[in-house]
Amino acid sequence: MNHAPLAHATAHLHPTPAIRLRQVSKSWGEQVVIPGLDLDIPRGGLTALLGPSGCGKSTLLRLIAGLEHPDSGSVEIDGHDVTAAPPAQRGLSMVFQSYALFPHLSVAENIVFGLKVRSLARGEREHRLQEALRLTNLAGLEQRKPAQLSGGQRQRVALARSIVSGHSLCLMDEPLSNLDAKLRHSVRHEIRSLQQRLGMTVVYVTHDQTEALGMADTVVLLDQGRIAQQGAPAELYNQPRNTFCATFIGTPPMMLLDSSYVPAELLPHHDGSTTGGPLRIGVRPEHLLLGDVAAGRIPVILRHREFQGAEAYAYLELPDASQIIARIAHGLPALPGARLGLSWHTVHAHYFAPDSGRRLDLPHTGTADHQAQPHTTQDDFRPVAQYA
């Protein structure tokens, strides 16, 4: 196998990305799906292509695979221009949601099928097969037909087939979406640990942010064929570049509020200077604090509560009648209809331009005085029982 065991550890030494797209565009008839995209995918890690349905994730993966060809632009793999190359000449393997197994072939035959086509010597085939069976925990099942396997086992056969190919680049298109929730979790873990042990570069398409955030080294969040943000999962969570990223990532996602009804104490530059106009203010549901109605807090009405086990969701109506969700760690004994005061530590606030939605890096706290706002400390919040 030509998997370099140290590929992952030395990824940072490779200046050439595993995949480089330059000004790649793709339309279907009148519909522009990818409108001219530049993307570098680092070597030796798992990169998730994430985004809402129809944003172009699969199209992008198929362009990398060579299953589709761009209308313009170039695709490079390992520094080689493969824009015109067929899939078989791109040195990659693929794993699909549908497994794509041959029903009449056994597990073992399915796994080595591609190697036979490549006329690999029998001894080498057998060696790779045994290693892949071991790595995917399929030993003992090699004579079964796909119909005699569970969904998770079928997907492991597809993974084994990708491992025996010996290619260090693997493209995966929603590989877990046919599995039930519990299996998804365990196969997800298997894929990640295989990718790390073999030092493979995996490009992984998913619309499921928990999969992307939980597995990936790098997340590429797509919005209508454009890169909304690319970075480590924590970067997307903590520093969303715009309101699209802020409201796509997180369950529930970041809540957006209008500065028009937000008290001055919660706005940036509370030292008397102005913020320079209206703002969109983003706060994650776990950072929203509820207390009684008081100066410096936003008056809200509790509309609905949802039990979530360790926590609860409070659905709150804002002064402009829009609704947001707060995650309340220890339950909230206030009844629907209760009038409450909403606040947050300003260090947890994100600011966005109201027109473009672009992130604005404004100072969180204007003065020491602002930091001393008593209601921005947890202690000031009376026990929620008092609001019942």
Ligand SMILES: Nc1ncnc2c1ncn2[C@@H]1O[C@H](COP(=O)(O)OP(=O)(O)OP(=O)(O)O)[C@@H](O)[C@H]1O
């Ligand atoms: N072969 C095709 N012919 C015409 N339109 C296509 C074709 N393939 C994709 N599209 C269109 O291109 C857009 C992007 O599709 P794509 O499958 O890349 O999205 P996606 O982000 O993977 O979505 P999903 O998460 O729903 O699979 C969609 O509007 C889709 O209808």
